[in-house]
Structure formats: C-alpha cells, structure tokens
Amino acid sequence: GGEQTNDDVARALVRIASALDLPQSAVRYQPSADSARRGELVIVPKDMLNETVEWAGPSNPGGSITDPLVIGQYDDGSPLMVWLPGDPDVGRNASHFLIAGGTGSGKGDAALNLMTEILSRGDVIMWLSDPKAFQDFRPLLPAYDWAVEGGADTEAMVEALQHVIPARTGWLGKHSYRQWTPQAAQKQTDPAHSCAASGACGCPGMPYMVAWMEEAANTLRNLGDDAFTGIAQEARSAGVSLIVSLQRPSYDQMSTSTRASLPSVIALGCDPRDEGFSLPESVINQGAHPGAWGNRRPGYCYVVSGGIDPERYASPGRTQQFTTRAVSLMETLAEWAVRNGATADPITAGAAKAVVGRAYTGRADTDETEPTTVHDQDDEITTGTQLDPEDAAMDPEQDLPPAQQGDDTPGLFGTDTGRKPSPEEARELFARALDEFEAAGQMIVGPKDFMDWCDANGYSRPWVSARLRDAAAEGRLQPTNQTGRWRIVPALTPA
Structure with a gap:
C-alpha cells in the first residue's frame, strides 16, 4: 500500500506472460472498482480458441432481435x-x-x-x-x-x-x-400504445x-x-x-x-x-x-x-x-x-x-418480361417492307427540311452531325436526363455524373452546374451534405 497501484500491475502484464512462457493475451488484470491496489489477475494457461469452429447456422432462428x-x-x-x-x-x-x-x-x-x-x-x-x-x-x-x-x-x-x-x-x-x-x-x-384517443389504433x-x-x-x-x-x-x-x-x-x-x-x-x-x-x-x-x-x-x-x-x-x-x-x-x-x-x-x-x-x-423489382421466342427462319418467312416504328408516319415522297444553322456541329445523342439545341431545348434535355437518372434509381447526382451527357451534347461542366442550381431553385433537386452533390426529388406521378 502506498508503493504500487493497479497501473503498475497493468504495465507488468507482458513480463508476467514472459515469466510463465505464455502469449501476452493469456494474462489480463481486472482492477477493483473499490481499490487502487487490489484486483484480479487472470491467467489462461491453455488457449481454447486454437481450433476453429465452423458456422453451423444461426443460434435462434425466428427469435426476436432483443435476444442475444x-x-x-x-x-x-x-x-x-x-x-x-x-x-x-x-x-x-x-x-x-x-x-x-x-x-x-x-x-x-x-x-x-x-x-x-x-x-x-x-x-x-x-x-x-x-x-x-x-x-x-x-x-x-x-x-x-x-x-x-x-x-x-x-x-x-x-x-x-x-x-x-x-x-x-x-x-x-x-x-x-x-x-x-x-x-x-x-x-x-394495446390502447396504451395507440396514436388514437379512442382506444387501440391498429x-x-x-x-x-x-x-x-x-x-x-x-x-x-x-x-x-x-x-x-x-x-x-x-x-x-x-x-x-x-x-x-x-x-x-x-x-x-x-x-x-x-x-x-x-x-x-x-x-x-x-x-x-x-x-x-x-x-x-x-x-x-x-x-x-x-x-x-x-x-x-x-x-x-x-x-x-x-x-x-x-x-x-x-x-x-x-x-x-x-x-x-x-x-x-x-x-x-x-x-x-x-x-x-x-x-x-x-x-x-x-x-x-x-x-x-x-x-x-425499385430495389426489389421482380417483374420479368416473357422470354422472346426465336423462331426458325425456315418455319416462318416474313414478307413485306419492315419499317422502324419511328419512321411509320414518314412520307417517303416529301422533301427533306432545309439545312439550319449548326447542322455541322456534333449531334445531340452522339451522332456525327446535328443541330445544336436552343436554350429551351437544352433545358428540356437536362430535365429529361434527370428523369433518366431517377428511372434508373440514381437519386444523388452532381456535375461528374453528367460528363458523358456533356460530351454528347456539347455543353461544359459550368453549364451543368448552373442547370443544377436552377433545378434546385425549382424544387427538382435538394442539396446534400456533400458539396456539389444533389438529391433528386422524386417527380410526382399522376394518380
């Protein structure tokens, strides 16, 4: 008493393990909460953890999370x-x-x-x-x-x-x-756990x-x-x-x-x-x-x-x-x-x-389309002219529209040539891009997510940043805790 404390024992544990020729983890000391010089020295001479135990299944399937x-x-x-x-x-x-x-x-x-x-x-x-x-x-x-x-x-x-x-x-x-x-x-x-004043809420x-x-x-x-x-x-x-x-x-x-x-x-x-x-x-x-x-x-x-x-x-x-x-x-x-x-x-x-x-x-979508059946070409022979659905309403006799300014600039969706969109069209394209991110389930976006879109449409990162701020002002985006990252506010779907 007055010469040594529990701290001295703690510092000596590795030397005790050495004296007993045991690993350091085999010796530990639990000091008393009521004394600065008393405690319990625990020595484990045989390591019962040497052999691995394979997982054989959960301990309490169907139990409550409150159980150990x-x-x-x-x-x-x-x-x-x-x-x-x-x-x-x-x-x-x-x-x-x-x-x-x-x-x-x-x-x-x-x-x-x-x-x-x-x-x-x-x-x-x-x-x-x-x-x-x-x-x-x-x-x-x-x-x-x-x-x-x-x-x-x-x-x-x-x-x-x-x-x-x-x-x-x-x-x-x-x-x-x-x-x-x-x-x-x-x-x-239970009426004691009800959000209704009249009794159990259900x-x-x-x-x-x-x-x-x-x-x-x-x-x-x-x-x-x-x-x-x-x-x-x-x-x-x-x-x-x-x-x-x-x-x-x-x-x-x-x-x-x-x-x-x-x-x-x-x-x-x-x-x-x-x-x-x-x-x-x-x-x-x-x-x-x-x-x-x-x-x-x-x-x-x-x-x-x-x-x-x-x-x-x-x-x-x-x-x-x-x-x-x-x-x-x-x-x-x-x-x-x-x-x-x-x-x-x-x-x-x-x-x-x-x-x-x-x-x-959309995390657990299980909707699956029916697999497409590929028929043997010898069994079925398709006749007639096949049209792309986008071209179904096109008049083949009508002249092409005259050239417009910007037709020699990069196209909107990665084509070789095309007309550069007006500011109104560009904003519409940007809104469509947000819709596509939302449809894909990506609800956090920033300028870096639009790099491919910028390359395809000929816009710079500062332009995208400005559009992000506009979308935030319109309530389509909300800022997150991270600078330059925005959360897409889900668009309302008509009932």
Whole structure:
C-alpha cells in the first residue's frame, strides 16, 4: 500500500506472460472498482480458441432481435454474445457497433456471424451498403430490405436514413414508446400504445432496423463524418442500430466524434499501433492487445458493448468460421427470411420512398418480361417492307427540311452531325436526363455524373452546374451534405 497501484500491475502484464512462457493475451488484470491496489489477475494457461469452429447456422432462428446474438465463444468456452436493441428493464441502451480489423484478421467472418444472427430474427430489417459488390454477402442478398454497392447509391441510402430516423422516432413517440421494444413490431392493439384517443389504433407495427456500412472508409471520406455522426446520435431513439465496418478506425479515417458515437466494438487483429483506435485505454490496460494477433489469428477478437460484463472486455473470443460449405445454408437462411422475416413498415418505407424514390422502391423489382421466342427462319418467312416504328408516319415522297444553322456541329445523342439545341431545348434535355437518372434509381447526382451527357451534347461542366442550381431553385433537386452533390426529388406521378 502506498508503493504500487493497479497501473503498475497493468504495465507488468507482458513480463508476467514472459515469466510463465505464455502469449501476452493469456494474462489480463481486472482492477477493483473499490481499490487502487487490489484486483484480479487472470491467467489462461491453455488457449481454447486454437481450433476453429465452423458456422453451423444461426443460434435462434425466428427469435426476436432483443435476444442475444451469438457470434462465437470466449477462451473459457462460454458463448460470445452481443445485443443491439436497448432493454429498459436492465438499463441497457441500444448499441451501434464498430467492426475493426486488418487484412487477414477475419473481419469478413465476424461480419457474417453478426449478420446471419440478425437476419434470422423475425422482427428486424436490414439495409446494407457494400462497395465490394457483396463479395462476402451475396448468398444473403434476398434477405436485405435494401442493398447497394456504394457510390451514388450509398449516398442515396445515407440520405434516406437521415429522413427515416426522425419519421420512426415520431411514430414511436405517438405510440408512447420511449424506446423500441418487440411490442412495437406487432400490430398496435394495446390502447396504451395507440396514436388514437379512442382506444387501440391498429397501426401496423415497426420492426427494428439495422443500417450496415461495410468497408466504410470510402463512404466516410466521400460523405463526411457529419452524416454518420448525426445518424449515430439520433438512431437509438428510432429503433435503429448503425454498424460500421472498416480496417483502421484511425483519426485519418473517421473523426473522434464519429468514433465516440460508436462505443461498441468488435476489435480483431490489427497493427499494434492501431490498438488505441479500436479499444478504450482501460481495456488495453487490462491486458487486451489485438495488435499481438495481427493477421496470424483470424477470428480472434475482443468485444466491448452494453450487456457484456465489463470484466469480460479484456477476455479474447473467436468468431465462427464461414467456409464454402456455409454457402448453401446461407442461401437457405435468405429464403427463410424472405418468407418469414419482417418487411419494412409503412413509415420507414414511406420516408425512404419520399426521399429517394425508385432508388428504394425499385430495389426489389421482380417483374420479368416473357422470354422472346426465336423462331426458325425456315418455319416462318416474313414478307413485306419492315419499317422502324419511328419512321411509320414518314412520307417517303416529301422533301427533306432545309439545312439550319449548326447542322455541322456534333449531334445531340452522339451522332456525327446535328443541330445544336436552343436554350429551351437544352433545358428540356437536362430535365429529361434527370428523369433518366431517377428511372434508373440514381437519386444523388452532381456535375461528374453528367460528363458523358456533356460530351454528347456539347455543353461544359459550368453549364451543368448552373442547370443544377436552377433545378434546385425549382424544387427538382435538394442539396446534400456533400458539396456539389444533389438529391433528386422524386417527380410526382399522376394518380
């Protein structure tokens, strides 16, 4: 007493591991909250995580998202579990997660463990942004409510999420929910959770929602931290969890504000210099060192989150491994989710549709035209002159119109020659281009998206920028958080 403190023990952990001829992660120290010189020294002489455990399916298919999500096991053999929604009875807040790990650390398997647990529950929907074109997640694609590959589509998803969150919060408030509970996902038949003064309102329920941003470094860089920080700060009260996955959560990848808004973390192996970005200093002082693993222990991780005993924070765990044998089971899970899982409620779907139109509503189009039958040329012989439909009304005896000024300039749609459009025609063409972007589901645009259009029509980027500003003044576009990027306001469709 008076000579040494718990901090001295924390600094000595690596020497204790050396004395016992054990890896650094096998020795950890849990200081007492009531004493500066007392605590518990934990030594794990045999690593129970050496053998990989293959994923055998979700732990609780058909259960609620409020039930624990099992993503692996600790080094003592106990299940490694996390929670997403809050629980007012135990005082647990809803969780946003950061999944961090270097190349080869098993970050993809960790994501699949968590994702398959989420998708197997019956009262949750998920949005996914994955710039890697669903390289790891393709067997699960049918199960997502909305999935995009990145770029402008991810911008649209983030923009929609910013509008969906207050809409969901408003619905929960009107139905007297202080935070999301499983009851909120059911049809509202309880007068205590009614938006009507006369009794039960019967409104459709609102499932929990998970917004997953995979390989988020580029997204953070393109959209700015403000977008994610605002979402993370407001989403908990809306029954939404944000999950961000990236390799290095360092200051040059995300701001301290965004990092602080993601307090829960699954920290896999990393460069020793990046440990402080993944884990709180207090957990590192207890002996947690993901930098000691690097990419040599795929799946090894530390998990810090609400619902987990803080004494467990420095205990290593390992996620289950996904091999090629898991693909068929993942496809089966996706089919089950389509048939039995939750679908977006009218509030969530309506808010997303109002902001990004077909970028959301067209995500699951399944309309297919009948395949064209190619007949054998020997069976059917077509006679008569065949005309292009555009030429059907043309009089072959009528003279061609006289030449006009500009007929020797580049054409409108990439033809060799053509008349340069008047300002009115050019504005009409620009409006048509916006319609085409909207029809294709691309709801976030900027000058760079019009470069091919400029080349085809002979207009400069400054001219397009001016037209974008005009369209914004007319209400056809709205500015986003990113300079020079605009969100297309869906055109009203006649009833």
